Amino acid sequence: MKFLENIENGTINIKKMGIIKALFVMFLSILLEGFGQVPIEITNLFSGRFEKTLPYVIFIFGVLVKYYVIIVLFKWLSNRSNEQKHKPHLNYMNFVYATLMIIAFRFIFDNSLIFWIRGISMPSFINEVFNELAVPPIVSIIGVIIVAPIYEEIIFRGILLKGMSKKINPFIAIVVSALLFAIVHMNIPQGINAFLLGIVLGFIYLSSKSIYLSIFAHFINNMLALSFSSFFSLIGGNYALEIHVMFLFIGFILLIIACDGYKQNEIKNKSEIYNQFIEV
Numbered sequence: 001m002k003f004l005e006n007i008e009n010g011t012i013n014i015k016k017m018g019i020i021k022a023l024f025v026m027f028l029s030i031l032l033e034g035f036g037q038v039p040i041e042i043t044n045l046f047s048g049r050f051e052k053t054l055p056y057v058i059f060i061f062g063v064l065v066k067y068y069v070i071i072v073l074f075k076w077l078s079n080r081s082n083e084q085k086h087k088p089h090l091n092y093m094n095f096v097y098a099t100l101m102i103i104a105f106r107f108i109f110d111n112s113l114i115f116w117i118r119g120i121s122m123p124s125f126i127n128e129v130f131n132e133l134a135v136p137p138i139v140s141i142i143g144v145i146i147v148a149p150i151y152e153e154i155i156f157r158g159i160l161l162k163g164m165s166k167k168i169n170p171f172i173a174i175v176v177s178a179l180l181f182a183i184v185h186m187n188i189p190q191g192i193n194a195f196l197l198g199i200v201l202g203f204i205y206l207s208s209k210s211i212y213l214s215i216f217a218h219f220i221n222n223m224l225a226l227s228f229s230s231f232f233s234l235i236g237g238n239y240a241l242e243i244h245v246m247f248l249f250i251g252f253i254l255l256i257i258a259c260d261g262y263k264q265n266e267i268k269n270k271s272e273i274y275n276q277f278i279e280v
Contacts, residue, residue, distance in 0.1 A: 177202055178202055
């Protein structure tokens with residue numbers, strides 16, 4: 001995927017945008033992606049004859065639509081950079097601390113806010129969509145763990161956050177991009193998780209300037225959400241509260257370690273780049 005490489009090395013320059021324009025871009029991406037969704041009524045017409053293959057066809061078609069949504073947005077919101085290309089200098093510790101940061105986020109979220117969120121009912125239309133669009137497990141796993149992180153990071157971090165951070169305060173840009181990320185989930189339970197995750201991913205992206213790293217972090221989160229997070233929901237018994245508090249505390253400790261290590265690693269990277277520059 002050439003456009004990912006172009007985002008990473010700065011060949012593609014995302015134009016400045018304000019909050020209103022970012023909101024419009026989000027709705028435009030939803031509208032464009034909506035054109036690629038096969039109506040349930042049409043799929044039902046073929047469900048009898050192509051019941052086994054149809055979910056795979058819909059999935060592949062959906063991926064292609066996402067690809068062209070990205071292309072359309074890039075055509076509109078970017079230009080060839082006249083500035084010196086800047087390729088993020090990553091090392092393996094960037095990925096280690098990003099992973100640790102996401103693990104900490106899951107420990108904190110899954111042992112605190114999740115208990116309140118469980119009491120919020122999912123909108124009926126969301127449940128109906130999930131029931132009607134039942135897909136094979138392999139398709140669901142690929143969609144959640146691979147396709148979603150790539151597509152959502154390009155849209156919300158690579159385009160929206162990057163564009164807004166050039167015009168408004170970076171912290172505000174992170175919060176707004178996370179809020180837009182929450183809105184597209186169209187329900188409060190998933191939206192709260194998406195908003196907080198968006199804050200973490202936004203920090204990772206702006207501090208590293210690497211779309212690869214934010215995609216990797218998003219991938220780790222979704223993988224943990226599908227697997228490890230279910231472990232916390234199984235905790236019960238007389239000491240359930242104490243166990244959850246212990247995991248919550250561990251989460252905060254991991255977050256402090258991850259943020260401090262991440263910051264020190266960034267300083268080390270800048271120092272190495274400076275030394276290389278001096279040597280040249």
